Amino acid sequence: MAKITLDNLAHSYYPNPKSEDDFALKELNHDWTDGEAYALLGSSGCGKSTLLNIISGLLHPSQGRILFDGKDVTNASTADRNIAQVFQFPVVYDTMTVRDNLAFPLKNRGADPKYIAERVQQIGQMIGMEAELGNRARGLTADAKQKISLGRGMVREDVNALLFDEPLTVIDPHMKWELRTQLKSLHHEFGHTMIYVTHDQTEALTFADKVVVMYDGRVVQIGTPQELFDKPQHTFVGYFIGSPGMNVIPAEIAGKVANVHGNSVKLGQAYGDLTGKVEIGIRPEFVTLTKGKGLPVEVRRVEDVGRHKLIRADLFGNEINIVAGEDQSISPDMTNVKFDLKRVNVYVNDWLKEGEAA
Amino acid sequence: MNKTVNQKAWFLVLPVIVLVAFSAVIPLMTVVNYSVQDTFGNNQFFWAGLEWFDIMLHSERMWNALGRQLFFSCIILLIEVPLGIFIALNMPKSGFWSSFCLVLMSLPLLIPWNVVGTIWQVFARVDIGLLGYTLSAIGIEYNYTQEAFSAWATIVAMDVWHWTSLVALLAFAGLKSIPDAYYQAAKIDQASRWAIFRYIELPKMMGVLMIAILLRFMDSFMIYTEPFVVTGGGPGNSTTMLSIDLVNQGFNLGPKAAFSIMYYLVILLISYVFYTVMTNMDKKEGK
Numbered sequence: 001m002a003k004i005t006l007d008n009l010a011h012s013y014y015p016n017p018k019s020e021d022d023f024a025l026k027e028l029n030h031d032w033t034d035g036e037a038y039a040l041l042g043s044s045g046c047g048k049s050t051l052l053n054i055i056s057g058l059l060h061p062s063q064g065r066i067l068f069d070g071k072d073v074t075n076a077s078t079a080d081r082n083i084a085q086v087f088q089f090p091v092v093y094d095t096m097t098v099r100d101n102l103a104f105p106l107k108n109r110g111a112d113p114k115y116i117a118e119r120v121q122q123i124g125q126m127i128g129m130e131a132e133l134g135n136r137a138r139g140l141t142a143d144a145k146q147k148i149s150l151g152r153g154m155v156r157e158d159v160n161a162l163l164f165d166e167p168l169t170v171i172d173p174h175m176k177w178e179l180r181t182q183l184k185s186l187h188h189e190f191g192h193t194m195i196y197v198t199h200d201q202t203e204a205l206t207f208a209d210k211v212v213v214m215y216d217g218r219v220v221q222i223g224t225p226q227e228l229f230d231k232p233q234h235t236f237v238g239y240f241i242g243s244p245g246m247n248v249i250p251a252e253i254a255g256k257v258a259n260v261h262g263n264s265v266k267l268g269q270a271y272g273d274l275t276g277k278v279e280i281g282i283r284p285e286f287v288t289l290t291k292g293k294g295l296p297v298e299v300r301r302v303e304d305v306g307r308h309k310l311i312r313a314d315l316f317g318n319e320i321n322i323v324a325g326e327d328q329s330i331s332p333d334m335t336n337v338k339f340d341l342k343r344v345n346v347y348v349n350d351w352l353k354e355g356e357a358a
Numbered sequence: 359m360n361k362t363v364n365q366k367a368w369f370l371v372l373p374v375i376v377l378v379a380f381s382a383v384i385p386l387m388t389v390v391n392y393s394v395q396d397t398f399g400n401n402q403f404f405w406a407g408l409e410w411f412d413i414m415l416h417s418e419r420m421w422n423a424l425g426r427q428l429f430f431s432c433i434i435l436l437i438e439v440p441l442g443i444f445i446a447l448n449m450p451k452s453g454f455w456s457s458f459c460l461v462l463m464s465l466p467l468l469i470p471w472n473v474v475g476t477i478w479q480v481f482a483r484v485d486i487g488l489l490g491y492t493l494s495a496i497g498i499e500y501n502y503t504q505e506a507f508s509a510w511a512t513i514v515a516m517d518v519w520h521w522t523s524l525v526a527l528l529a530f531a532g533l534k535s536i537p538d539a540y541y542q543a544a545k546i547d548q549a550s551r552w553a554i555f556r557y558i559e560l561p562k563m564m565g566v567l568m569i570a571i572l573l574r575f576m577d578s579f580m581i582y583t584e585p586f587v588v589t590g591g592g593p594g595n596s597t598t599m600l601s602i603d604l605v606n607q608g609f610n611l612g613p614k615a616a617f618s619i620m621y622y623l624v625i626l627l628i629s630y631v632f633y634t635v636m637t638n639m640d641k642k643e644g645k
Contacts (some may be wrong), residue, residue, distance in 0.1 A: 058542050078545045091543035093557040104557075105547040152547065 002068040002160040004032040004055060004193065009064035011050055017062065025050045026217045027064070032161070034069075035191040037184070039198060039208035043240065047217040048197045052163050055195065056083045068160055085163040086153040090145035090170065092137040098124070099133040102151050109156070119155060126182060127151045143171045150179065154186060161193040168203065180207055201241050213237045229283070230343075235350045238281045244310070244321045246281045246345075253278055253346060261316040263295050268342045269355025276349040284310070284321040286340035289330065294338035302330050313337070386622075393615035410616035420617065422595065423603035430599060431578040434517045438574055439567070441518070442525025446533055447559070449526075460530075463523040475587025478516040482588070502589060506596035509589045513597055516584055521574060528570040532563035564639065572632045579625060 011025040020026060025047040032038060040048045053059040055066065057078040065074045073081055084105075093101050102120045111119075124130040127147040132140075137148060150167060164183075168176045184207065187194055198204050204211050205225040213221045213228065213236070220234040221227075232238035232246060239245025251258040251265070258265040258280050265280070289299075289311060297313040297320060304310075304326075311322040311330065315337070322337060324330065346353045396406040414420055445463075450456040466474070482502050484490040493500040502508040536558065544554045582601040585591065591598035591606070598606070600621060607614045 053542075056546065058545060079548045083546065085542070085546045087539045087543060089537065089539055091539050093561075095557060095561045104549070108548040108550070108553070149543070152543075 002193065003034040003070075004161060005065075005067040005070070006030045006032075006055075007065040007067060009054065009061050009066065011047075011054060011059065011061045011063075023062075024217055025054070025061075028219055030212075030219065030222070032193055032195065034193055036210060037187050037194040037196070037208050039196045039204035039211045040214060041198060041201060041204040041211055041240070042214035043199055046214045048199075048214055049165055051214070052085070052165050052195065052197055055161070056085045056163055057081045058085075082156075082158065082160050083163060084153040084156055084159045084161075086149050086165065086167045088166040088169050090142060090149045092140070092145045092148050094136075094138040096137055097133070098129060098135055098137055098140075098148060101137050101148050102133075102155055105152055105156055119157075123151045123155050126154070126186070127179075143175055146170050147175075147179070150183075157190065159192065161195065164194070164196045166197055166199070168198075176203075183207065201243075205241075213240065215240075231345065231352065232281065233352045235279065235281060235347050238283075238345075242283060242285075244284055246283050247287065247318075247320045248279050248281050248347070249315065249318050249320070251278060251280045253280075258344070258346070260295060265295065265339060265344070266341045267344055267346065267355065269346075271346055271353065271355045274346070274348050274353065277347075279347045279350075281345040281347055282339050282343060284323040286343035287320065287322045288338050288340075289313075289322055289324060289334045290336045290338050291331075291333050292336055294336040296335055297337050299330075299334070389615045389618050391615075392611045393619055396612050406612060410612040411620070414613055414616045414620065419595075419603065423598055423600050426596075426598065427579060427600040430514070430581070431575055433514055434521070434578050435571060435574055437514070437518050438522045438525050439571060442522050442570065443529045443563070443567075445522070445526040446529035447555070449530055451534070460527070463526055465523075466520050467523055469520070471583035472587055474516065474520050475584040478512060478519075478584070479588045482512045504593055506593060509593060509597050513585045513588055516588065517578065517581070520584070521577070525567075525570045525574065528566045529563055532566040533559060536562045565636070568632065568636050568639070572629070572636075575628065575632075576625065579628075 006028050008027060008029060009025070010023055010027045012023045014022050017023055028051075040051065042048050050059065054061045057073070057076060057080075061074065065072055067073065068081065093104065096104070099120055102123050103116050106116045106119065120133070121130070124133050127150060129144065129147060129151070132144070137145065140148070146167065153162060153164070153167075168179060171179060180203065183194070183196075186192075196204070196207050198207075209224070210222060211225060211228055212219055213234075215234065215236040221232065221237045228237055228241050232241065235246070235248050238248060249260055251260045253259070253267070253271050253274050256267050256270045258267055260280070267280075289297075295315060297315045299311060299313045302309055302311050306326075308326055309324045309328065309330065311324055313320050313322060320337065346355065393410055394406055394408070395403040396409070397403050449459050469477075481487045482490045484494050484501055490500060490502070499505070500508050502512045540558050540562075541554070544558060549557070580601055581599055582605070585597050585599055586602055589597045591602045604614065604617050604621065607617060
């Protein structure tokens with residue numbers, strides 16, 4: 001187990017990167033605290049897997065250093081880093097039995113056969129495949145194979161970190177819950193540093209202590225699920241997290257008032273002169289549909305999604321989502337929206353702008 | 359569900375029936391016809407039953423040729439398959455040099471058999487051939503027209519030169535189809551180079567390797583042109599393969615036909631075994 005430090009790290013798949021656009025992973029400084037569970041969240045192709053492969057040593061970064069507990073391992077091999085990694089698609093050794101598959105990493109490290117047998121039994125139980133241990137891995141279903149991959153990732157107790165690269169993509173939904181719970185309890189029990197890559201926010205928010213959100217090769221925010229919900233640092237975080245995501249509306253801001261197409265909206269804080277692309281962001285949960293008070297909207301449709309209602313409306317050409325209580329009645333004369341002024345965030349060129357407390 | 363009965367549908371399979379009849383069934387039946395008859399010329403034939411088969415089965419010459427043939431096929435499989443895999447493993451995986459290697463290796467496959475024979479016949483000559491002359495010059499006793507071992511070494515080397523590329527290309531295709539994640543997982547699991555080969559590469563190549571082995575076995579088992587051009591089956595009978603022996607049977611159609619049918623049955627049998635093994639492998643794959 002180790003603290004992992006990324007120092008000025010960046011990576012480009014081109015041999016001679018010219019501009020910042022050539023970098024799949026833009027310059028990054030970050031400490032992964034020992035023993036914490038992180039989720040790395042972002043849409044496909046944002047650099048999540050690149051970062052993971054650099055940490056595990058499968059990829060050599062174009063620049064910067066990686067340190068484990070302060071020791072530089074940038075040039076160390078995967079074996080020397082002693083890291084476990086589970087991939088998106090199941091990797092099993094077809095010709096081996098399930099038992100041999102699980103024992104493989106231990107055997108390669110020359111562990112004691114008695115210990116291997118015990119440990120494999122334990123892991124077999126953990127992934128719910130005790131009965132199939134003697135079977136050949138070939139011909140198993142995709143999720144059984146992925147469970148083996150997960151098991152192989154967890155079989156070594158002394159690893160520096162456990163990395164998961166969207167490991168539950170191919171698993172059935174009910175099994176997903178179970179395995180995620182297993183992973184969490186495993187984390188509590190052994191206190192490994194875990195990094196879990198996913199593009200599924202539910203997965204990220206339930207698994208991790210801290211969520212790292214990536215966008216376009218850059219880490220845009222690191223925080224607890226609550227922080228990501230309340231104060232998204234970047235508009236991407238706003239609409240990637242939450243369902244539906246945050247509403248982002250272009251506005252002009254003067255002091256404590258935002259001007260949206262000639263209508264003023266009060267803000268919780270005062271802002272100075274803002275230049276660039278100015279927008280306000282408000283989560284659908286903090287928007288209420290009213291009769292005649294606030295900004296005029298045109299309701300497009302109302303969806304009942306069970307625990308609440310979801311209203312899709314049009315605000316001066318921008319789509320706006322509103323969450324309303326399940327038993328709130330929606331009538332045709334509700335043609336305006338009001339914002340909870342404490343919950344309105346201001347963004348300049350997509351990044352959160354903090355105002356001066358008034 | 360009710361099946362529609364329409365006898366006109368037979369017309370749809372008619373072209374295939376006709377084609378197969380003329381290309382395979384009728385020629386084969388002609389051979390069968392000859393194999394059970396005897397003739398004393400004048401186009402007069404007499405029923406001979408299984409006599410020719412009996413004679414051929416007791417012909418020491420045939421058994422010797424079969425033995426040589428099996429030996430030859432085994433040797434070239436033992437050399438070409440491991441060598442082909444070795445080449446495939448060490449080829450550049452992508453980029454210019456990968457294409458370059460592929461083209462270079464395809465070249466021998468494009469050369470007609472008799473040309474291959476001629477190339478090696480000249481190449482191996484002791485007086486003017488580069489190979490033969492060099493070997494003699496460095497003091498190795500080498501003369502493929504006089505000595506059986508040299509003759510064998512020459513035709514084996516020729517076949518390896520001609521056909522190893524095929525195995526290598528097929529093995530390379532098999533290797534290319536292995537997703538990167540397998541190699542990454544193996545690195546994470548700290549598998550040795552041998553373990554990667556044994557547990558990842560070999561199992562994933564098995565399908566194409568079976569095809570390669572089948573093709574190489576069939577082709578080598580039927581080899582005629584190259585040894586005929588290089589050694590003419592000699593010195594003595596030492597490189598007389600089955601097909602050369604078949605041609606050397608003379609003009610008597612009966613024994614030749616019986617020989618051909620047995621030859622055909624052996625190949626059919628071996629192909630069937632391969633086919634069964636391959637389909638079983640696919641089933642185990644559990645698709």
